[in-house]
Amino acid sequence: xxxxFRIIDExxxxxxxxxxxxxxxxxxxxxxxxAEAKGKKVTLKSIxxxxxxxxxxxxTITLIxxxxxAEEALNALKDVMINEGLGELA
Amino acid sequence: MTTIKGIAASAGIAIARAFILEHPDFTVExxxxxxxxxxxxxxxxxxxxxxxxxxxxKERTLQELGEKKAEIFESHLLILADPELxxxxxxxxxxxxxxxxxxxxxxxxxxxxxxxxxxxxYLQERAADMRDVTKRILKHLxxxxxxxxxxxxxxxVIIAEDLTPSDTAQLNRKYVKGFATNIGGRTSHSAIMARSxxxxxxxxxxxxxxxxxxxDMVIVNGLEGEVIINPSEDVIKQYQVKQQEYDAxxxxxxxxxxxxxxxxxxxxxxxxxxIGTPADVxxxxxxxxxAVGLYRTEFLYMGRDKLPSEDAxxxxxxxxxxxxxxxxVVVRTLDIGGDKELPYLDLPxxxxxxxxxxxxxxxxxxxDMFRTQLRALLRxxxxxxxxxxxxxxxxxxxxxxxxxxxxxxKAKLASEGIPVSDSIQLGIMVEIPSTAVLADQFAKEVDxxxxxxxDLIQYTMAADRMNERVSYLYQPYNPxxxxxxxxxxxxxxxEGRWVGxxxxxxxxxxxxxxxxxxxxxxxxxxxTSILPARSQISxxxxxxxxDLAAKALEMSTAEEVVELxxxxxx
Numbered sequence: 001x002x003x004x005f006r007i008i009d010e011x012x013x014x015x016x017x018x019x020x021x022x023x024x025x026x027x028x029x030x031x032x033x034x035a036e037a038k039g040k041k042v043t044l045k046s047i048x049x050x051x052x053x054x055x056x057x058x059x060t061i062t063l064i065x066x067x068x069x070a071e072e073a074l075n076a077l078k079d080v081m082i083n084e085g086l087g088e089l090a
Numbered sequence: 091m092t093t094i095k096g097i098a099a100s101a102g103i104a105i106a107r108a109f110i111l112e113h114p115d116f117t118v119e120x121x122x123x124x125x126x127x128x129x130x131x132x133x134x135x136x137x138x139x140x141x142x143x144x145x146x147x148k149e150r151t152l153q154e155l156g157e158k159k160a161e162i163f164e165s166h167l168l169i170l171a172d173p174e175l176x177x178x179x180x181x182x183x184x185x186x187x188x189x190x191x192x193x194x195x196x197x198x199x200x201x202x203x204x205x206x207x208x209x210x211x212y213l214q215e216r217a218a219d220m221r222d223v224t225k226r227i228l229k230h231l232x233x234x235x236x237x238x239x240x241x242x243x244x245x246x247v248i249i250a251e252d253l254t255p256s257d258t259a260q261l262n263r264k265y266v267k268g269f270a271t272n273i274g275g276r277t278s279h280s281a282i283m284a285r286s287x288x289x290x291x292x293x294x295x296x297x298x299x300x301x302x303x304x305x306d307m308v309i310v311n312g313l314e315g316e317v318i319i320n321p322s323e324d325v326i327k328q329y330q331v332k333q334q335e336y337d338a339x340x341x342x343x344x345x346x347x348x349x350x351x352x353x354x355x356x357x358x359x360x361x362x363x364x365i366g367t368p369a370d371v372x373x374x375x376x377x378x379x380x381a382v383g384l385y386r387t388e389f390l391y392m393g394r395d396k397l398p399s400e401d402a403x404x405x406x407x408x409x410x411x412x413x414x415x416x417x418x419v420v421v422r423t424l425d426i427g428g429d430k431e432l433p434y435l436d437l438p439x440x441x442x443x444x445x446x447x448x449x450x451x452x453x454x455x456x457x458d459m460f461r462t463q464l465r466a467l468l469r470x471x472x473x474x475x476x477x478x479x480x481x482x483x484x485x486x487x488x489x490x491x492x493x494x495x496x497x498x499x500k501a502k503l504a505s506e507g508i509p510v511s512d513s514i515q516l517g518i519m520v521e522i523p524s525t526a527v528l529a530d531q532f533a534k535e536v537d538x539x540x541x542x543x544x545d546l547i548q549y550t551m552a553a554d555r556m557n558e559r560v561s562y563l564y565q566p567y568n569p570x571x572x573x574x575x576x577x578x579x580x581x582x583x584x585e586g587r588w589v590g591x592x593x594x595x596x597x598x599x600x601x602x603x604x605x606x607x608x609x610x611x612x613x614x615x616x617x618t619s620i621l622p623a624r625s626q627i628s629x630x631x632x633x634x635x636x637d638l639a640a641k642a643l644e645m646s647t648a649e650e651v652v653e654l655x656x657x658x659x660x
Binding site: 010011012014015016018019022023042043045046047048049051052054056057 | 161162164165168169172173174175201204205208209210212213216219220398399401402405
């Protein structure tokens, strides 16, 4: 499952929302969660990976979940993206 | 006894023995290992210790400084458990058969380099977090037995090169009475932390670390920005008295926090604060500010590589308006040029930047930029009590042009169906003598004036305030300046307008009696000056200060005016 977002936060993906994303991904231990942007794919369970994408306002990011609870995990991640004011559905 | 000068970063006086907080040698050697599993176990054990430490710091920060300040340690904990970091380090230990500290250092420095090469200034700064976490793990791997400031158990003054976020968070307020550092300025991390912890601090001393030994007696004078090393008994006694006076005074000021600012004879004035960022509002409220008298919007534009978007500005303005809960917020539109440059605007160098293409002059020319700011302000206006003022207005034509641009943007927003407040007051800064002289004409068209004394003095005295050789001409009490201030206030009051002042002079204890007597309505100053000013005003009679001001206006020099004001205290 996957969902693409456009970053709307002025600072791009910074530490606080990145922390929230990683904490959420970590809750779903069985699920493989990753993020893809600018042709690079990283695991969502790594804050350094997420920050390394260097995402800025206007960039797009695709969140991908695979395996058990993939749908639930994607929904939870989507909530973080929206509630943190990080991105909007693209 | 030695005295060294620095920057007064946090008010108060601390007298205690020195604790040298040194960052030990983290040099790592490159070793081949045979027991790979043993190396990994060493790493795991260091990670465990680091985790326990960070959790304790996070908990303490949460208790003492709140959730916002604790967030950074939450990120540090995640880095500590990051599969991209730890997985890679373990992989390197296995494949290269190297020691854990070497593998960690190699991998971590790649992440540091990655952050440093990022475009966004914000992400570049994350390199510091990466270094902070790496050092913490290395400390355990190397078995460095330096004393952790968290373990200090007697009253001390911390002496350091600089203090990192985790250093400051670990300081135990019960024992750490103050600190002094080699580097840093009033807005550096360590200075901001000191003020929120209310610990006296002096930063930017350049060499305090080399001058002080562990256990030396040290006085940190955060009121005047000096550090006294090994003072004599007499000096210590003298500073103990100062310390008690300051503490007593601070307690007295605190009582005034929720009081109105009223003179002894019942005349009310408004005491407001100058701010640069939304984060400053906390300090305004803590110090009992009745308004924001000057929100310098330049900071939104500085330290970045392109203009801030309308949304980014809107969010900042909205935050300030909401936090002030209906109290007035005077926002000054972009005042750039002069001593404040924006590299990305690519403006030509000028011979006389203070007399050149700056502030409203620039905004009327670069209307795209100006209109974006005005739209953001208008949109934010529904979230509180917004007042807008234009800087560096020299002629009525400039004001009319700026106002008509504002009205155009307001009409556009209305046609887009975006709500805008109908009660936004529109004013100007009075900092150019031509405007002060013609204040009667301006008063017919503006809602308020705010006198910017730093520039008004420099333009009236024709003395560059960046030039130390003519600094003697910076004379706030010169009767020429007082007469200009009086002209502005009288002209405004005749038209039923109010007048504020947002330069250094508004919070100055010598100027306050005069300004009160001249009839100034609003005094805007640094937040920490508000309570002392409120205390001072409560002891003055406005009727008496009117007579005092009248006398001052008839004097011939600034020195005579100062003598006159001193006489009322005698």
